[in-house]
Amino acid sequence: MVETNTRQHFRAMVTKTSxxxxxxxxxxxxxxxxVLAAAVAIGLLGxxxxxxxxLPRFTWDTVPAFYxxxxxxxxxxxxxxxTIAKFPLVVIEKGMEVDLPGYAxxxxxxxxxxxxxxxxxxxxxxxxxxxxxxxxxxxxxxxLAHPDWWLRRWPSGEVVRSSGDSSFPNxxxxxxxxxxxxxxxxxxxxxxxxxxxxxxxxxxxxxQAAGCRNGNTSCINGHVTxxxxxxxxxxxxxxxxxxxxxxxxxxxxxxGFQPSSGSxxxxxxxxxxxxxxxxxxxxxxCTGQSFIxxxxxxxxxxxxxxxxxxxxxxxxxxxxxxxxxxxxxELPLGEPHGLGTLGADGVWARTFxxxxxxxxxxxxxxxxxIGSIAWxxxxxPPTSPPPPPPPTPSVPAQWCGHGQRGAxxxxxxxxxxxxxxxxxRALSGNR
Numbered sequence: 001m002v003e004t005n006t007r008q009h010f011r012a013m014v015t016k017t018s019x020x021x022x023x024x025x026x027x028x029x030x031x032x033x034x035v036l037a038a039a040v041a042i043g044l045l046g047x048x049x050x051x052x053x054x055l056p057r058f059t060w061d062t063v064p065a066f067y068x069x070x071x072x073x074x075x076x077x078x079x080x081x082x083t084i085a086k087f088p089l090v091v092i093e094k095g096m097e098v099d100l101p102g103y104a105x106x107x108x109x110x111x112x113x114x115x116x117x118x119x120x121x122x123x124x125x126x127x128x129x130x131x132x133x134x135x136x137x138x139x140x141x142x143x144l145a146h147p148d149w150w151l152r153r154w155p156s157g158e159v160v161r162s163s164g165d166s167s168f169p170n171x172x173x174x175x176x177x178x179x180x181x182x183x184x185x186x187x188x189x190x191x192x193x194x195x196x197x198x199x200x201x202x203x204x205x206x207x208q209a210a211g212c213r214n215g216n217t218s219c220i221n222g223h224v225t226x227x228x229x230x231x232x233x234x235x236x237x238x239x240x241x242x243x244x245x246x247x248x249x250x251x252x253x254x255x256g257f258q259p260s261s262g263s264x265x266x267x268x269x270x271x272x273x274x275x276x277x278x279x280x281x282x283x284x285x286c287t288g289q290s291f292i293x294x295x296x297x298x299x300x301x302x303x304x305x306x307x308x309x310x311x312x313x314x315x316x317x318x319x320x321x322x323x324x325x326x327x328x329x330e331l332p333l334g335e336p337h338g339l340g341t342l343g344a345d346g347v348w349a350r351t352f353x354x355x356x357x358x359x360x361x362x363x364x365x366x367x368x369x370i371g372s373i374a375w376x377x378x379x380x381p382p383t384s385p386p387p388p389p390p391p392t393p394s395v396p397a398q399w400c401g402h403g404q405r406g407a408x409x410x411x412x413x414x415x416x417x418x419x420x421x422x423x424x425r426a427l428s429g430n431r
Contacts, residue, residue, distance in 0.1 A: 053202040053237030055250070055276065056089035056123035058305055060335045060352065063295070064088065066278050066307040067324055068205075070096040071316045076111065080321040085119035087325075089278070089307050091205045091240075093127045093314045094134055095168055103138040104128075105191075109199030116200065123202040123238060126195045130188065130223065131208030132164045133175040139191045143175065149184045151176035153214050160213045167313070176213045179222035189230040196234060203238030204230070205253070210244040240278065251276035251305075259285075259293035261366045264301040264340065264348060271303020279308050286310040286323065289370070295328060296371025299362045300340035300348045331375040333360050342366065 058064055067084050070093035076084065084090055090112065097107040105126075112124035128134075133143055143149060151160040163172045178184050192204035209227065212219035228248040231239040240251035252270060257263045257279040270277045279302070281294040291310060298308045310326075311319040332355030340350035346366045354360040358377020365371070 053196055053234060054123060055202075055236070055238050055305070056307070057121055058088065060333055062331065062333050063299070063329045064302070064305075064307045065325075065329050066091065066309045068278065068280070068309055069093055069311065069314055069316060069319060069321075069324070070098075070108075070111075072097070073099050073317075076114070076316075076321065080316070081114050081118055083321050083325050085115050085122060086329075088122060089125070090115055090122050091125040091127055091278075094129065094136070095315055098136060098168060104134070104136050105138050105195060105199075109195060109201065112201050113199060124200070125203050125205050125238065125240065126192065126199075126201045127205045127207065128191060129164075129207040130179075130226075131176060131213060132162060133177065134164065134168070135170045135174065136168075137191075139187075142187070143177075146183075146187075149178055149181065149187065151178040151212065151214055151219065154216060162213060167315075178219055179212060179226050180216060180218035181222070185222055185226040185229065189226055189233065192230055192239070193233060196237065203234060203240070203251075205240040205242065207242045209241035209246065209252075238276065240276070245270060245273070245275055251278070253278040253280060255280050255282075257281050257294070257298065259297040259364070259369045259371060261342070261348070264297050264364070267298070267301030267306060268303070268339065271301070271306055274305075276305040277303075277307065279306060281308075281310040283312055286312070286319075291326065291328075292373060293364075293369060293371045296362050296364045296373055297348075299333075299352075299373070300350050300364050300371075302336075328373070328375075331360075332356075333375075340364075 056066075065087055066089035067087040068091040071080075072095050074097055092108045092111045094104055094108075096104065096111055098104070100107075108126055112126070115122055116124055128137065128139075133140055152158060153160060160176045161173045162176060164174060165171055177188055179188070192206075195201045195204065206227070209223075212223055224246055227239060227241055227246045231249045238251050239249050240253055241249050242253045243255050245252050252275055254263065254266060254270075254277060257267070258281065263279075267277060267279055279298050281291075281298075285291060285294050294310060295308060298306070302308070309324075311324070313319060334353030334355065337351045337353070337359075340348050340362075342348050348364040348366060350362045352360040352362070355376040359374075360376055361374040363372050
């Protein structure tokens, strides 16, 4: 009797999902619609009350942060899983257990399930790439069987082949997807829907989201269409387009977020448009004052569904899990008192309701790119460094560092355009 009722419920869900999605997502095949409907019917998509994938939880109580990484050599330890489960938004990268046999889909899916076993409220996100056909994914084998789906240059018909991040195996001579073709869009989107159905992931992070490697307008437009159709198909789940904001797609990553006015205003713009943002700071900026500078810039610009992260690369081999969770992530923040504002003195400021001892006050000096955070009524250090001592009369003024400071200022100004530069580089990039 239970089996009969389940089948009847499944048929009803297929009918309901087919009718409700056909007008939104265009040429979805029966396979994709049925995968999604089946997942909803048996409660596999995420951990929402209704069994559907869900966005990450958000609160201003503490810094909203994300985890985005993998472990090349094996599964995360139990202690690492406990730490990862603290983050509301968890993205597992392509290199999960890449040194071991097996497919990326299974390894990433099993890792997300392990984190959800500790904290079922996290939003677990599957990583894959829309610019490169990485060969350690199961989908690569099906793609190989369809040469007509491979991206080609026009008018020569030459197959486009590209290289990716050299820290991964088989990173050269990779194929790309011709999104001008509906069958390719359908194939690519079904990978994400299958991960939701089979592993309960809450969405997908899609790298190299902008453009196509042959520059063809039909492919570029088809790429955008694929994103929009996939977001509609996964419904309450999350699609993240790296380094690109796509209308109708819920999330993006600012992969090169920096402590600068440019990054602050870009983050404010995305937040004002309701876009979920992973604001990621690169390099050696994850400790000391450099970390505070990036975090302060983030807090000045953040909106609801903005999340902060800092790492030098995308694996525990470069960034151990223990270093991903910062003590600042546990300090009282509180609701913001309006947007961050830039004063006539060139200093950004924003206050948050803080905790029992007072407000949390954030400042960021746009001239020095130095930030400060006074948590819960504390007194913050100044945002500007003390002025240098005057030169002695016997030393020429040009020897006193003015040239270096001028060069530093030029570098800071060039950082204003760094995010757009990363978007362009992503078209031929290394991820």
